[in-house]
Amino acid sequence: MRKLKEITMKKNSAVSVLKLPTNPDDLSVKLDFEGFSVSFSEDKEENSSVFEALLYLSERILSISDIERVGQSLIKFDTTGRLIFCSVAKKSYSEAFDSLEEWFDDLAKNPIQAITHLSILQIAAKYGMKTQKRTKNLSYLFAREFLSYQYEFFYNLPKQIITYKERSTSKYKDLDDRDLNSIYQKILMEESIKISVNDLEIILFSDFVREVDPIADYFEKLPPHDGYDYIGELASTIIPELNFAAIWPVYLKKWLLGLVAGVIRDADINQSALILHGEQGVGKSRWIRRLVPDELVDYYFAGKISANNKDSKLFAYQNLIVNLDELDFPERKEINSLKSLITQKITKERFPYRKHSITIKKRSSFIGSVNRKEFLNDPTGNRRFLCITAMEINADHNIDMKKVFAQAKHLLLSGETHWFTYEQNKEISLNSLEFSYSTLEEEVIIEKYVPCKHDDDDARFLSTTEINRELFPDHIDNSVRNRIGQALTKLGFIKRNKFINGSSRSVWVIKNKSSISYAIKETEDLPF
Template structure:
């Protein structure tokens, strides 16, 4: 038999359509896809020939026929999560309607009544004398599941409801790809016309959301026996109407909104005050509906739900001047009632309960109770929650699954999740991550049907700031010192540090600085207590115990953004083996330790921010001369550990004792402890620092040079004569110059030339001169000259005025 297939030409009216497809009706997962309508028709114009002939097919059982014609199929829209079931249809891009009772001239009928694009193809049972066709109509815009059936029924009614299968209007209904028995005719045709505008169709209804208005076939109508059945369960109505009906039964609506109009007559009966009869208002189906037999009642002769009961009584007079065919949802009374309902607290809470209950299948830990909500959400006239930042903030503050879960950690400067959420069952505090953003959006969209990524992000930040907390500050404020001193002897007891006033004081001040930095971020404290001693004593271990969750030893640099980022969320930073400082220039080290505020832009941040320091540094090293800078060493407070003098092993330090140590430090903070040493202890610390300063190899040479007595007429001698004297001693000078005196001043260039035998011209910018200058600072009994603003003295015609170093004598005697 010859097929009747209209060849597809270039379309004038085309668009991309979305559809879901699978290889079988039994498939668990369906693939969503997009394709041009013209290409989609091309697929529908080609059939799969099956092995059986039509006569054999008609003899098969229904299940056998299903197996034969199952060559894969499609749903004309997008399926959520690829699941083909009720409630999973996100949208439909085309109508797919089965003409199971088609007339033989069906294509002529369609062409007569339809002025929009469509295509028709034959299904497996099709015969010329008994047509079985499938009608596919692309839509100008995608429709949701509710709109789909309303549009589909109205389009079917244009040519006659009786032609169509009664179940064909289901949004999730599967349609098989074309298949044909080996001896049967395949039919396909199409019309290239403007795309069907669903809004035009929906406007033909008074209220398309009212299923009573939807066209039905005589087959369907014969099944409808009661008026209530026709209306459908009012509690299941979409939007604000359904929410109101779920929140208020007829009895509750009368008691709350119109108690002055009705008196209860008996069970399920009320009397209208203005009526002439008693008990004329009858309630049905447990208060879902009411029918008034009172002729004077505004709802006389009508079966109404609780929403319409209140609407007509309170606002019905506003409709008097409206045309009779005005859709209900455009009546002034409807809009007024809509506003009243959307501002009603009980309706708002009902909507919250509904949304959360509907999401229970998606989230195992969900709690549907709304009893604890302190605030209610703004809703639209359609009964949806407004997609606004304030609304999302209210959700984050009140939803029992989200309340108190999002907070800003003022210490780490990060947003945190403080417990279990519908998408993550971890109860520990953890950093809020990108995945949490996505999961929260999914939760809010599924539960509250609010879709707005940007506003959700803004609400997260806003609520997190509202819930800001500081874990270290909270910890310190929770402690109570028992009055027993422990702090000053911490390192003496557990690391064998010598029990001296300077060691006790620096321990007290360093840890009190830790408290101060938390209570007053960015406060000035530019010292670093440094533990020196052999490995294995427990230097790092005891610091880790002290800092707990806020300890770190990950500092690998003291320059740049990387160094600043490493300090965030750290209270006690160990500079282990001073690894970080070894890689930096001296000035960078001094600058880093003394810095009070770090300023940088965080990764993915939009602005440069200030981060006041909230940490202290404690160094650890096993190198005795760990100080490399003679001028910057004052920032380090060295402390020598001694394993032989350890009183208690560090591992015995308990959490309770650590709490008391910090409580004591908090006590000193409260008393106003100064964070620097007094002059006497500062002098003692200078001596300790000198012992730990790396000595220049030039020190000994220069020291011997300076301790060599020189002729009294030294300033009159030439450089060559001076070098000879230094090399050969008294033998190189005359008797007139034989009187020797102690040198009382020197300059770096003089040492460069006379001690090391270099030429003056080589000294400009020389690294050797810098090394000599550094070594001079380490030579005992010599100091930088400060007798004038320049710090310079005359060094004869050979050197002129130079920056001077002088022996510890009365500088007034120098010229």
């Protein structure tokens, strides 16, 4: 038989007796408030109030949830806590004492650290116990205890929102106004805790709720790289047009390194957007979607991004991978805004339902697909867009992206850079010409001139105005000259200073296209 020592409990010279079904003999154990080995609070009056609440609850039928909250508040007292728990639970659940002990021990395996003796006071008040006048501060603390027991809350740093779940469920959801009101009603109506909705919001939007960063956590916990070239294998799932065969693996590798760098380094961002051109139905969108690991599916956005729209801009900042939509027919100002967003490191914005603006760093990487090849229309340059034409795509590969990112992280930490060299940027700009709209000025220049070096035979040195007069004699003005200058730069013509007639002038180095003539040599072998 189980033997328990008898503990005497005195209160105002009176003795309170609590029946504890400790074994088949149903021993009666007396508890002494002042001499008891459990101390809930340094405040003697508060300590006594907790014991009064326990005695009060032991005489009432309690819900399972409330019994378990009492148990959670007693876990730290071990054996004595188990004894008190069994005494409180016995009236509600006529189980053998051993079963109640096992119940307590099960609770002790998963303690909720935030639960304290205040839960005992709050539950007793909920069941009708009259206590000293309850202050707003006490009600506030009661609410925190209840929230800690009933729910799990996290503050999602990337999205700047609260996600939560009831402890009895497994699925988290974003906290919206409807959820907030439902929780408040439960606190007010079911738990009889008198706080305001504003009090509840203050609790939830404070350090009471732990911050989490699922994106940073994912990359921090990546496994060590095992030495295999997963990035190369991923590149092999796309067969590009022949003229992009050499540059495609470089594009992909740099883009992936930029993606990882943007997450693990505060000072870095991915300043390039990977763009796949190919026939409709070849698998571009599915291939892009497979870049996102299951753990980060909530941080993938596919849609149109307008850098001048606040909500759209927030989407770009909240996600890891942004799949740009509707790139086939962009306006020039949209491409310019998109380039600005891609290269922007931080922004200061006020999130929905927030009172103050906050500064956040962009960690997103941009990628997109187009069916129409000519979509770039910025004559100032397009080196931010890493464009290729995909002939074939294996969008159903089973490459583990966790291992791809682990390799990229390893390369970064080993000293490899995610940015392009000067020569590589020149090649990117040259490649992007295939994806650019041709302006009238570009077409006329291509028809009349070719780029050359200053020491080439037949090299000419003309100012922008002189070229304007040669190509468009009927339209000589600043706007035409600006477009000519942009076109010459885009097409790779060299501009330099040269002394002409004793003065230094800024001129373009050009060569006229020679007329091609075909001479037929008169020979005796002619077939006619």
